Amino acid sequence: MPMSECAELVHIAVIGDCPVFRHGISQLIGTAPDIHLVAAVPSIESADGSLRGAEVVLMDLQQSAPRLAATVTKLRRKGHAVLVVSSSPQLDAVQVIQAGASGYLSRQVGGEELLAAIRAVGAGDGYVSAPASHLVGRSxxxxxxxxxxxxxxxxxxxxxxxxxxxxxxxxxxxxxxxxxxxxxxxxxxxxxxxxxxxxxxxx
CATH class of the missing domain: 1.10.10.10 (Winged helix-like DNA-binding domain superfamily/Winged helix DNA-binding domain)
Structure with a gap:
């Protein structure tokens, strides 16, 4: 869907424990003029004040579902909308959504869908990719x-x-x-x- 010329800039921070992931996401975000990367850090503990100013936090961490949910809750309390990327929808889609995540993406999605999800979450909407949507829909x-x-x-x-x-x-x-x-x-x-x-x- 084409973006409106008056669309607001989405400020996003990326938390990912894989350096290759952080680099790839940072490059992808750099191609979108309406999305501004505030920070890219390996963990919430290392973020310090670098998340300040980010409306959206995109998170891809190799953690158990309960730990992911706890991290989502912590970020939500700080006022961030959270978009979770994971390779295990069966394990954590339901828990992170119930913890307050605004979006959930399978790691298999393409770049365009990921950018669309960032825009949706930045606009206050939710986004769940197809591989996990049926799980969330039942919960x-x-x-x-x-x-x-x-x-x-x-x-x-x-x-x-x-x-x-x-x-x-x-x-x-x-x-x-x-x-x-x-x-x-x-x-x-x-x-x-x-x-x-x-x-x-x-x-």
């Missing part, structure tokens, strides 16, 4: 209100229409959608519609 537990919102969204209702139907504000609807996005790894309406259908939430 969430939605509240009654979230189920109502997903049902209306899947039936084509816009945010203000959902608000009117449920007797709540548009802002409240968007807050619920943000939480749904955190659970599912995506805030995009097509993805949420698919998830609603898969979970039997359509009428």
């Amino acid at each position: 969430p537990r939605f509240t009654d209100r979230e189920q109502e919102i997903l049902c209306l969204l899947a039936n084509g209702s816009k945010d203000h229409e959902i608000a009117a139907a449920l007797g709540i504000s548009k802002h409240t609807v968007q807050s619920h959608l943000d939480r749904i996005g955190e659970k599912t790894g995506s805030r995009r309406r097509p993805d949420l519609t698919r998830i609603a259908i898969e979970n039997g939430l359509t009428s």
Whole structure:
């Protein structure tokens, strides 16, 4: 999808324990005029203050799923949106999304998809690559209100229409959608519609 001329610059930091990965990602980001690399470091411990100013942190660490989830939580508390890259979707996709990661990518994705994921997360949306999306799609537990919102969204209702139907504000609807996005790894309406259908939430 072509970027708008007025698209905001996404500031990103890369945490990766493989030097080849950090170098390759840094070179790839250098080809995107709308993405600015703030720092590339081998670990969160070595980052010090170098992550300051990064809205997005892209992370590829050889850690167990619980440790990855703990690192995601730490970065989220510092105000960063987190995009995780991993070769083991079966092990950690669900845990890192539940820990608050905005996106999850298989290491097999191409450069264009990785840049698209960075842009999506930088814009406040979620992104989950295809190899892991079905795992994330099965995992969430939605509240009654979230189920109502997903049902209306899947039936084509816009945010203000959902608000009117449920007797709540548009802002409240968007807050619920943000939480749904955190659970599912995506805030995009097509993805949420698919998830609603898969979970039997359509009428």
